[in-house]
Amino acid sequence: MSDDIFKKRGYGGDFRAVKKLEKAEELIDNYNFKSIRSYFGEMNFRDDLDMMDVVVTDIEPFSENVKRYRLEPQNYELPLFEAGQSLCVYMRINGGRFLKPLAVCSSPNHRYYSVIVFRDDFVSDRMLDDWVVGSEVTITRPRGNFTYHPLRDEKKVLGFVDGIGISHFISMAETIIEGEENFELFVVYVADYYKDIIFSSYLNWLEKNSNGKVKFCYLLGEESRVGCRHGNVTSSLIKSLLAPPYSVFASGSNELIDRLNLHLAKLGISDSDIHMRRPFVYATPEDLSGKPYAKLKPFTITVKSADITYPPIEIEKGDTLMVAMEKAGLNVPGKCMNGGCGVCRSRLLEGKVELMAGEDWKPVEEKYSVIHPCVCYPLTDVTIEIPIKRDEI
Numbered sequence: 258m259s260d261d262i263f264k265k266r267g268y269g270g271d272f273r274a275v276k277k278l279e280k281a282e283e284l285i286d287n288y289n290f291k292s293i294r295s296y297f298g299e300m301n302f303r304d305d306l307d308m309m310d311v312v313v314t315d316i317e318p319f320s321e322n323v324k325r326y327r328l329e330p331q332n333y334e335l336p337l338f339e340a341g342q343s344l345c346v347y348m349r350i351n352g353g354r355f356l357k358p359l360a361v362c363s364s365p366n367h368r369y370y371s372v373i374v375f376r377d378d379f380v381s382d383r384m385l386d387d388w389v390v391g392s393e394v395t396i397t398r399p400r401g402n403f404t405y406h407p408l409r410d411e412k413k414v415l416g417f418v419d420g421i422g423i424s425h426f427i428s429m430a431e432t433i434i435e436g437e438e439n440f441e442l443f444v445v446y447v448a449d450y451y452k453d454i455i456f457s458s459y460l461n462w463l464e465k466n467s468n469g470k471v472k473f474c475y476l477l478g479e480e481s482r483v484g485c486r487h488g489n490v491t492s493s494l495i496k497s498l499l500a501p502p503y504s505v506f507a508s509g510s511n512e513l514i515d516r517l518n519l520h521l522a523k524l525g526i527s528d529s530d531i532h533m534r535r536p537f538v539y540a541t542p543e544d545l546s547g548k549p550y551a552k553l554k555p556f557t558i559t560v561k562s563a564d565i566t567y568p569p570i571e572i573e574k575g576d577t578l579m580v581a582m583e584k585a586g587l588n589v590p591g592k593c594m595n596g597g598c599g600v601c602r603s604r605l606l607e608g609k610v611e612l613m614a615g616e617d618w619k620p621v622e623e624k625y626s627v628i629h630p631c632v633c634y635p636l637t638d639v640t641i642e643i644p645i646k647r648d649e650i
């Protein structure tokens with residue numbers, strides 16, 4: 258497939274889709290029509306400014322497999338962001354074009370973004386092995402709603418994390434210490450061994466300098482009697498940690514999030530007080546055992562954009578529709594890779610998909626077959642229309 262086909266990443270939205278919906282206006286009630294319109298209309302505001310070139314100016318290794326990178330602009334100001342948000346790194350690898358989300362782990366008060374890279378897939382391999390001080394990197398502006406809101410959230414936050422998920426909480430802790438946010442943060446870090454706690458000395462420093470507002474506690478597998486570190490996350494443990502009211506923020510593996518969902522429900526904590534984030538990892542065949550979406554047979558995806566239909570692409574086991582298109586080198590619009598930004602919204606023309614764990618299909622999206630390819634796995638061969646106009650490709 259030609260690299261030129263999708264060479265322009267910015268695009269102006271699929272006005273044809275809106276036109277089609279306008280024709281069907283009499284069939285739709287007014288409220289729904291407005292909702293649908295906003296799905297496509299917001300795409301008009303995208304432009305190339307969302308993609309930024311930055312330079313790696315500092316590298317702090319924790320180990321061969323975990324490093325913190327400082328990313329700075331050359332001669333412009335980086336956009337503001339909120340503690341807890343994530344950016345995407347745009348990587349070109351073997352003809353594919355990949356967007357890897359990483360939580361920003363610095364506070365918004367700096368003129369740079371810091372990110373921690375954890376060796377968890379072939380894209381992070383390239384970052385850890387290839388990036389040196391001076392490397393030029395393309396990123397998107399930070400986005401996402403894994404952020405503290407004083408009007409919505411309680412004054413106390415109970416955080417749960419394993420692995421790379423700690424980045425969000427480092428950013429929140431820095432922001433609390435700098436006086437920009439005003440809440441108490443109590444983070445439970447689940448790991449096999451103390452040596453696996455990423456940047457533990459920095460976490461200790463944050464705690465010491467927070468005037469009692471930030472606390473990290475470690476739930477280690479080496480102390481577990483139940484043989485599984487996540488097995489220690491139970492409703493009675495949660496109950497013993499902090500007196501309510503509090504809001505819960507959790508960022509970690511499916512295992513941690515699923516367990517928390519189970520035990521928070523037992524405690525009757527309301528959904529509006531729970532915020533979850535599952536770090537995005539490109540699947541590898543070894544990861545797939547036991548995953549519901551690891552199909553026996555690889556399916557294909559046929560992509561339409563304006564009046565072009567591209568040759569079918571094979572979807573490797575465990576890949577979302579988005580990742581299959583990325584591997585084929587398509588410059589698919591996207592920003593977050595977790596169903597949150599809406600930029601990849603597409604139309605499912607043929608076939609069936611299932612959503613990633615934790616994702617819901619809104620009734621209005623289901624009615625008009627609107628999907629987010631970044632969180633969809635195929636159940637059959639599929640055909641989708643992606644929102645890129647031909648004259649902008």
Ligand code: FES
Pocket residue numbers: 590591592593594595596597598599600601602629630631632
């Ligand atoms: S890339 Fe953000 S919703 Fe798909």
